[in-house]
Amino acid sequence: MTIENNIFIGNKPVMNYVLAVVTQINEGETEINIRARGRAISRAVDVAEIVKNRFVPGSEIGEIKTQTEEIRNPDGRTTNVSSIIIPIIKNQTNFKDF
Amino acid sequence: MTIENNIFIGNKPVMNYVLAVVTQINEGETEINIRARGRAISRAVDVAEIVKNRFVPGSEIGEIKTQTEEIRNPDGRTTNVSSIIIPIIKNQTNFKDF
Numbered sequence: 001m002t003i004e005n006n007i008f009i010g011n012k013p014v015m016n017y018v019l020a021v022v023t024q025i026n027e028g029e030t031e032i033n034i035r036a037r038g039r040a041i042s043r044a045v046d047v048a049e050i051v052k053n054r055f056v057p058g059s060e061i062g063e064i065k066t067q068t069e070e071i072r073n074p075d076g077r078t079t080n081v082s083s084i085i086i087p088i089i090k091n092q093t094n095f096k097d098f
Numbered sequence: 099m100t101i102e103n104n105i106f107i108g109n110k111p112v113m114n115y116v117l118a119v120v121t122q123i124n125e126g127e128t129e130i131n132i133r134a135r136g137r138a139i140s141r142a143v144d145v146a147e148i149v150k151n152r153f154v155p156g157s158e159i160g161e162i163k164t165q166t167e168e169i170r171n172p173d174g175r176t177t178n179v180s181s182i183i184i185p186i187i188k189n190q191t192n193f194k195d196f
Contacts, residue, residue, distance in 0.1 A: 042139040045180040049166045064162040066184070068147045082143040086164070 005029050009036035009044040017047045022055045025090050031062070034086040037069065041084045048086045062087030103127050107134035107142040115145045120153045123188050129160070132184040135167065139182045146184045160185030 007020050017034070024032055036044035052059050065085045070078045105118050115132070122130055134142035150157050163183045168176045 039140050041143050042137050042180070045139050045164050045182055049164055049180045053166055061164060064164070066143050066147055066159060068151055082140070082147045084143055
């Protein structure tokens, strides 16, 4: 579970991404990075909040990071776009230990 | 400068908010909270990144927090909306000390 685990947020409905995160946590992942650029950043925050508050009790949002990325357009110009990384952390409880 | 200093991001152009933040820092504020809800969250990240990278050398983004807020519609129903707080921190150097 040491491989960095990213879910990229695009233009699909929020619940699609929530389901993707919850599925990975149920498969045993302990840290998932929700990533987004530009306008999808708002949706990324929605995904993180919904996962934390409604679907995965005991999960937490880790240290959120923002960046500026340079994107080259087809016409050769570059534009800057903001991006965000929101880590969802869930310390798994192994019930077999009880 | 101990009073919490908030700038709320709405639907105006990004540079309006950048100017507001830069003005407050130039007036001696050392910490400014950029706040936004819903779709304005993406714009809040833009504001923070532009201030940090282009206008205020030595400024940093602090611990970003997200929340879910309940909003009551005029028809009585409540909806949930995500919100973000992005602290911009600038340790002021007092050049008179040199």
